[in-house]
Amino acid sequence: MKPPAVGYARAGDVQEAVGLLAEHGTDSKVLAGGQSLVPLLSFRLARPSVLVDVNPIGDLAYIREDDGALVIGATTRQRDVELSPVVAEAVPMLPEALRHVGHVTNRNRGTVGGSVAHADSAAELPTVVTCLGGEIVVEGPRGRRTIAAEDYFTGTFTTATEYDELLTAVRFPRLPAGTGVAVEELARRHGDFAIVAAFAAVHLGPDGTVDLVRLGLSGVDSVPRRLHEAEAALLGTRPTAEAITAAAATAPNTIRPSSDVHAPAGYRREMAELLIRRAITTASERSEVTT
Amino acid sequence: MTIAEPVQNPSRYTGSPIRRTEDPRLLAGRGQYVDDVTVPKMIEAAVLRSPLAHARITGIDVSRARELPGVFDVLVGEELAAVAGPQPVIWTPITDQRIARTRALAVDRVRWVGQAVAAVAAVDRYVAEDALELIEVDYEPLPVVADLDAALAPDAPTLYDDWPDNVTGSQTYRAGEPEEAFDSADVVVSGSFTHGRAFGCPLEPRGCIVNWDAFENTLDLWLSTQSPNLARDLLSEVFGVPVHKIRVRTPNLGGGFGNKFDFYGEEVIAAVLSHRTGRPVKLIEDRSDSFVATSHSRDQRLDFEMALRRDGTIVGLRGVSYGVLGGAFGTVGSGPPWASVLTSMGPYKIPNLDLTVTPVLTNRAPYGSYRGWGAPKGNIVHERLIEFAARELGMDRTEIRRKNFVPPEEFPYFSGAAFTYDSGRYADCLDLALAKVQELGWPQQQERARAEGRSVGIGYSFHIEPSAYGPSRIMNLVGLAHSGFDEAVVRMDSVGKITIYSGQINMGQGTHTIYAQLAADTLGVPMDDIVVVTGDTDSCPYTGYGTGGSRAAPLGGAAILRASGRLRAKILRVAAELLEASADDLEIENGKISVKGAPGHSVSTRDVGDAAYRRLLDRLPENEMPTLEEVDVFDPPNMATSYGCTALLVEVDRGTGRVTLLDCVQAHDCGTVINPMLVDGQLAGGLAQALGGALLEELVYDEEAQLRTASFMDYLLPTALDIPPFHFVHQETPAPDIPGGIKGVGEAGTIAGVSLVASAIDDALSDLGVAVTRFPVTPPRLVELIRDAEQRKEGAQ
Amino acid sequence: MSDVQVSDKRTVSVTINGHVYTAEVAPRVTLADFLRKECGLTGTHLGCEHGVCGACTIMLDGRTARACLMLAVQVDGCTITTVEGLARNGELNPLQQAFWDNHGLQCGFCTSGMLMCATEFLEQNPKPTGEEVREAISGNLCRCTGYASIVKSVLDAADRMAADEGAR
Incomplete structure (x- = not known):
């Protein structure tokens, strides 16, 4: 389990990284936290000719607020996001979700950009950014693009990033104060990739009806899923058990789970409905009516 | 015999929780495991493994690998066969059994995914792995026998051309008049129990450094083995080098769990590479290798039934234990499935027995030793069936056990099949466990949880552990080509x-x-x-x-x-x-x-x-x-049979099928306790392995006999969050046949823990009448059981 | 053409347990292999080489990292502590002592990683509960102990370290 021979270059800034990617094309691979890439190298399932190490790009490790969005630089360590009071206040779903991402040691190295760019549909961060309606910022020789998360994830481990582009930031819309969030993850063990994970953010208006709802699922499709139908069903209703059950019941129709060694597709479909119901229930309980 | 009271040990050390002399250097990072050892002029090897489960090898081209700078040697099966005999098989307990022998490298046919096909020795492991990628092997696929049913099918393809089928043989142990007992029984309960493949999976993979000096004709090994003397004898058998010219050194072992008892092809491959290159060769199994190259175990189906009188007295036990072996025999052959049969009556007096073991070949990796050997599955048979019987008869689960225990005054007790239990106070041990369960307030916890609509269950398992293997002549008599x-x-x-x-x-x-x-x-x-x-x-x-x-x-x-x-x-x-x-x-x-x-x-x-x-x-x-x-x-005159009663508190999520282990108690008797801290450590570690096997760990093969769980992302060892706290209580009934009264304790947990989980889940879901028979109990499997039971219940209403 | 050089070998200079190690390494060499083979620090163990078992956990610039998930070329200029750096002058530190006293290890193979993981955890959470300890070490697999004694060891270490702190 030793990596194959590979070239290595340290990118000092985004421009250098993009230059290296452009030069080496699809044979190159961005090395961020390495929590997914290095095992692929060791199993010799990935064999790039050049690794472009973006860890030295200090400018990409940041958490800041910008125009109603929380912007997280690509090389920001997941652990820093998890522990950030700014993040907890603006997008409380993030720390909640991050606690399910591997273990502390993985999150110490793992980056937000790396996880999003890796685009594992069973992972947590891609679904968080998708269900919240976030955006992905990429930079390349043709400049900077901001891509809606739902357009960014295009298939299993594939994204709208071109080979010569680097993911530089992820933008999460700020959730209004009083929003209740919940993450219900079913994994074989804590820290494993989800069999199914459900994400919910619910905000109640002054009359106690839902005036903002964001729902998402991991592990149920080739891409992270946002549950528009369920959101629509819930919006404007009081989050009663009946309303939540009805909204959750729309979930199985909008996903295409596959079978693997841990769970058959049918089970995933069933769990998707159950877990999103539980997540909505908890998020609703946690939401505070704001005036 | 008389039952001795707990030993009042006046001595200073024995019986005290002495901290270990081994620990300081291990804690300081100064241990020396096999991969930490380097010897002068050493080079490193890697093994090319078959990607197919069953195929003919029609050609191997190693020329490009040989040309790679840094490569010393490339070895293929024919070359190895010229200097090395077949891999030894030391347990042949079944009369007239067909033995499927193999060599360390496949010669013209592969019979499981991961079977070694070629090997490279190079300056380091990186280069050795580069060279493996340059070896070209032509395979002609053969029909695959992926599982037990496929192996037993009337028109099944055979793994060996000169065999009529894939059955290696059968052996039946009979006692009393089983047919009569079953015919006249008031109640017969039955079950078909399946334990998936699992393995010991020590955290340190196996490894060796072999220096075969061609001029002295000496073999000098560093080997991660539990059995250096056996390894030396078997190396001698394979190479014809006399034993006195073979030295086996074993550094620190990063866990063994039976897996490192077995004798593997890698030490033979490294030896041949050393002989050919004139250099000491290190061959470390990496984690990827380990899933296909270290002995698998547990894989078994047990179709058994138990006959009882209405008052709960067991009158008979009969059934077949199918061992789902791999494409060739490992060192211990079909020993483990055989031992399941011998332990299937457990602590109970069962006068009439008809027990058969039938090991069958499949295109899976070879079967071998894993802590507990056959006993965990023997335990599933008696503990599941006795609970099914309790349910059928409306009896208390613990009372039916008590009723059938071999009483203290009947020891030494011949079980009816090979083993004679030396001593025991089973009912006392049961009471110890029950008292601890009460003390911890589990029944109240369960009641409260149920009132809140949560499904909490308490499970029990009583196990026996035949330890101190064993009287040499008896071991020889039951087919072991080795002493005890x-x-x-x-x-x-x-x-x-x-x-x-x-x-x-x-x-x-x-x-x-x-x-x-x-x-x-x-x-x-x-x-x-x-x-x-x-x-x-x-x-x-x-x-x-x-x-x-x-x-x-x-x-x-x-x-x-x-x-x-x-x-x-x-x-x-x-x-x-x-x-x-x-x-x-x-x-x-x-x-x-x-x-x-x-x-x-x-x-x-x-x-x-x-x-x-x-x-x-x-x-x-x-x-x-x-x-x-x-x-x-x-040389012991008899084995020493330890035993214990284990209890487990679980919660089942009926929605997801997820099982959470809340708390665990084990009352145990291993005779004289030398060091209670270490005994508890053995019990806890064994239980953790069993609980992992019961809920998480499975080597899953698909219909092409491809292994689908060949990484730690998919073969799920339990973590600290998956294992409950443990409470251990001890009673000491000295072993009458062992000086010092000591009984073994290494395998207790692994034997007790699997049926235990089933018992607890059944109890949590008692309103539905769920009966767990298949392990591991994964969430999807449990949801299916729950749905089926719900439907049955609705249908009945 | 980028002006950044793609290299097949790089010089790495890294401070490990207070000593500076400098070596030429190929980019593909993992940090774990570098520590074990170049630096002779074999206390960092390889249990899976794909980042799941935690046996190779080290401390990198004050945080734990899995040495099998990093390349040696990445640690140029960094400061690393491995298990060999925990005991000083032949004396086990309080965490190691606690593992010894509570039978927190059997074969010792996972122990290096456990100790590094627990070191970071106790820095961040000096008064943990048993459940918090379990979560903290859940990324480090142990096949021997069933974890109970490790949890006990870490809790005991927390008490000792608090007592040491109080004594100061």
């Missing part, structure tokens, strides 16, 4: 310090500590004065079998006790000369030999050592042989 005795050397040196030499291996269980405890108490010296040496066939004595079968404490311990006893006598004789007293009047305490009642009149062990080694004149008795060394060989 243990030899120890206890030596006092010229300055009065002690060195113990044992053929046992220290793989994490703390043998060095307990051996020092036993010897210190017997000799009357401080533990600090004792060094234990293991892991070198050139300096350590022979042990039968190896370190496995829960034998290191009882058999290694007994040999050390007896040798130490004789050495003590000699020390006293020498001291008597020095003190001008009678040896009978002397005592040794803390390394000081004095006349009883006159502590001022004394000599030290240092004085005795000096008298026996250096200045003998007028000090060593005339008729004494110089030096202070005693050897003992202990």
Whole structure:
């Protein structure tokens, strides 16, 4: 389990990284936290000719607020996001979700950009950014693009990033104060990739009806899923058990789970409905009516 | 026999929770595991493995690999076969069994995914792996036998062309009149139980460094093995090199769990590469290799039924244990599935038995040793069936067990199939567990949870652990081509310090500590004065079998006790000369030999050592042989059967099928407890493995017999969050046939823990009547059981 | 053409347990292999080489990292502590002592990683509960102990360290 021979270059800034990617094309691979890439190298399932190490790009490790969005630089360590009071206040779903991402040691190295760019549909961060309606910022020789998360994830481990582009930031819309969030993850063990994970953010208006709802699922499709139908069903209703059950019941129709060694597709479909119901229930309980 | 009361041990060390002598260097990162060892001029090897489960090899081209800079040698099957015999099989318990033998490298056919096909030796492992990618193998696929049903199908393809089918043989053990018992029974309960493939999975993968000196014809090995003597004998068998020219050294072992008992092809491959290159060759199994190259185990189906009278008395047990073997026999052949049959009656008196073992070949990796061997599945048979019977008869689960226990006064008790249990107080042990469960308030917890709509259950399992394997001649009689005795050397040196030499291996269980405890108490010296040496066939004595079968404490311990006893006598004789007293009047305490009642009149062990080694004149008795060394060989007259009652508190999420383990109790009896802290460690570790096997771990093969769980992302070892807290309580019923009264404890947890989980889940879902029969109980499988039970219940209403 | 050099070998200079190690390494060499083979620090163990078992956990610039998930070329200029750096002058530190006293290890193979993981955890959470300890070490696999004694060891270490702190 030793990596194959590979070239290595340290990118000092985004421009250098993009230059290296452009030069080496699809044979190159961005090395961020390495929590997914290095095992692929060791199993010799990935064999790039050049690794472009973006860890030295200090400018990409940041958490800041910008125009109603929380912007997280690509090389920001997941652990820093998890522990950030700014993040907890603006997008409380993030720390909640991050606690399910591997273990502390993985999150110490793992980056937000790396996880999003890796685009594992069973992972947590891609679904968080998708269900919240976030955006992905990429930079390349043709400049900077901001891509809606739902357009960014295009298939299993594939994204709208071109080979010569680097993911530089992820933008999460700020959730209004009083929003209740919940993450219900079913994994074989804590820290494993989800069999199914459900994400919910619910905000109640002054009359106690839902005036903002964001729902998402991991592990149920080739891409992270946002549950528009369920959101629509819930919006404007009081989050009663009946309303939540009805909204959750729309979930199985909008996903295409596959079978693997841990769970058959049918089970995933069933769990998707159950877990999103539980997540909505908890998020609703946690939401505070704001005036 | 009479039942001895718990031993009141007056000695200082035995029975005390002494912290381990092994630990400081391990904690400091100064341990030495096989991959930490480097020897001069060493090169490194890697193995190319078959990607197909069943295929003919029609060609191998290694030319490009040979040309890669840094490569020393590339080895293929035919070349290996020219110098190495087939892999030895040491257990053949079934009369007229067909033995599927293989070689360390496949020659013209592969029979499982991961079978070794070629090997490379290179400057380092990186280059060796590069070279593997340059080897081209042409395979012609053959029909695949992926599982038991496929293997038993009437038109099944056969793995071996000269075999009529894939069944290796069958053996039946009968006692009493089973047909009559079943015909006249009031109740018969049955089950078809399946345990998936799992393996010991020590965290340190296996490895070796082999130096075969072609000019001296000596083989010098560093090997991560639990059985260095066996490895030496088997290397001799494979290569025809005499045993005295083979040295096996075992450094620290990063866990063994039976997996490192077996003798593997990699040590043979490394030896041949060493012979050809003239260099010591290190071959470390990496994690990826481990999933296909280390013995698999557990894979078994057990179709059994139990006959009872209405009052709950068991009158008969019958059934078949199918061992789902791999494409060739491992070192221990079909031993584990065979042992399941022998333990399937457990602690219960069952007069009528009809028990069959039928091991079958499939295109899976070879089957071998894993802590617990066959017993965890034997336990599933008796513990699941007795609970099914309790349900059928409306009896209490613990009362039906109590009713059928072998009572204390009937020991030694012949089980009806091979084993004679030496001693036991089963009902007392059950009561100990029940009392602890009450003390912890589980029933109240369960009641409260149920009132809140949560599904909390309490499970029980009573297990027996035949340990101290075993009387050599009986082992030979049941098909083991090896012995079961243990030899120890206890030596006092010229300055009065002690060195113990044992053929046992220290793989994490703390043998060095307990051996020092036993010897210190017997000799009357401080533990600090004792060094234990293991892991070198050139300096350590022979042990039968190896370190496995829960034998290191009882058999290694007994040999050390007896040798130490004789050495003590000699020390006293020498001291008597020095003190001008009678040896009978002397005592040794803390390394000081004095006349009883006159502590001022004394000599030290240092004085005795000096008298026996250096200045003998007028000090060593005339008729004494110089030096202070005693050897003992202990071959047990019978095995020692430990036992325990385990209880588990679980919560089941009916929605997801996820099972959470909340708390666990084990009442246990392993005879004399040498070190309670270490015994608890053994129990806990074994239980964790069983709980992992019951809920998480499975080597899943698909219909093409491809292994789908060949990484730690998919083969799920339990983490700290998956394992409950443990509470251990002990009773001590000394082993009557083992000096010191010691019974083994290494496998207890693995035997008890699997049926235990099923019992607890069933209890949590008792309103539905769920009966768990398949392991591991994964969330999707449990949801299916729950849905089926709900439907049955609705249908019945 | 980028002006950044793609290299087949790089010089790495890294401070490990207070000593500076400098070596030429190929980019593909993992940090774990570098520590074990170049630096002779074999206390960092390889249990899986794909980042799941935690046996190779080290401390990198004050945080734990899995040495099998990093390349040696990445640690140029960094400061690393491995298990060999925990004991000083032949004395086990309080965490190691606690593992010894509570039978927190059997074969010792996972122990290096456990100790590094627990070191970071106790820095961040000096007064943990048993459940918090379990979660903290859940990324480090142990096949011997069943974890109970490790949890006990870490809790005991927390008490000792608090007592040491109080004594100061």
